[in-house]
Amino acid sequence: xxxxxDPGAPFPPTTTxxxxxxxxxxxxxxxxxxxxxxxxxxxIFPWFxxxxxxxxxxPAPRCVISPHKVHLSRxxxxxxxxxxxxxxxxTAFTEVIHACAAPRAxxxxxWLTGAMQEAYINLHHLGHAHSLEVWLGxxxxxxxYGLAIGAVFFGESMFSRHTDGSKIALVxxxxxxxxxxxxxxxxxxxxPHLFSMGAEEVSRQVFxxxxxxxxxxxxxxxxxxxxxxxxxW
Numbered sequence: 239x240x241x242x243x244d245p246g247a248p249f250p251p252t253t254t255x256x257x258x259x260x261x262x263x264x265x266x267x268x269x270x271x272x273x274x275x276x277x278x279x280x281x282i283f284p285w286f287x288x289x290x291x292x293x294x295x296x297p298a299p300r301c302v303i304s305p306h307k308v309h310l311s312r313x314x315x316x317x318x319x320x321x322x323x324x325x326x327x328x329t330a331f332t333e334v335i336h337a338c339a340a341p342r343a344x345x346x347x348x349w350l351t352g353a354m355q356e357a358y359i360n361l362h363h364l365g366h367a368h369s370l371e372v373w374l375g376x377x378x379x380x381x382x383y384g385l386a387i388g389a390v391f392f393g394e395s396m397f398s399r400h401t402d403g404s405k406i407a408l409v410x411x412x413x414x415x416x417x418x419x420x421x422x423x424x425x426x427x428x429x430p431h432l433f434s435m436g437a438e439e440v441s442r443q444v445f446x447x448x449x450x451x452x453x454x455x456x457x458x459x460x461x462x463x464x465x466x467x468x469x470x471w
């Protein structure tokens with residue numbers, strides 16, 4: 239179905255999402271903050287290419303991480319504990335999202351269209367979207383960004399320019415979520431990289447049951463400046 243022009247219009251029930259392609263729920267609408275936040279609160283997110291209309295998804299199963307369960311390989315743990323990387327929060331959101339949008343090796347194009355980047359940058363300025371940066375000297379070595387709503391962090395994308403840059407970003411974010419009392423990190427769709435770090439898949443119903451409890455809680459990710467990072471694992 240095509241969404242109504244009203245940003246506050248409801249989404250179709252997620253039970254109507256297609257099995258193939260997995261999770262396709264609706265098309266159209268816009269990328270206004272109201273519509274995007276309404277979508278995430280229901281476990282729905284936008285994902286489309288430059289040559290397609292805006293598409294909205296609710297895949298099943300859902301990939302999630304319990305932040306206290308995240309783990310690292312010995313090699314990555316040593317790199318995380320080495321002290322060579324500096325971690326910051328919300329100091330380079332635009333640079334992080336542009337890096338996430340860059341085509342991966344062996345791939346052409348990006349799902350992070352210019353319109354999507356603009357929408358999330360707008361959400362960052364409104365205090366809803368956050369980035370965690372990993373620096374090696376003055377160079378941005380890795381990072382991750384996403385949305386925080388209530389007691390859930392919705393991870394959107396991460397990148398690496400140096401070995402384990404994205405893994406270090408993910409682990410640092412999970413440590414921060416534990417400190418914030420946020421028990422759920424949404425990863426949308428799983429991959430071997432995430433599963434190797436403790437991600438698991440749950441049914442759509444289980445995921446939405448968690449959301450129903452967590453998104454209406456007071457915002458727990460309330461950092462307005464760089465928090466003290468304990469860079470030991």
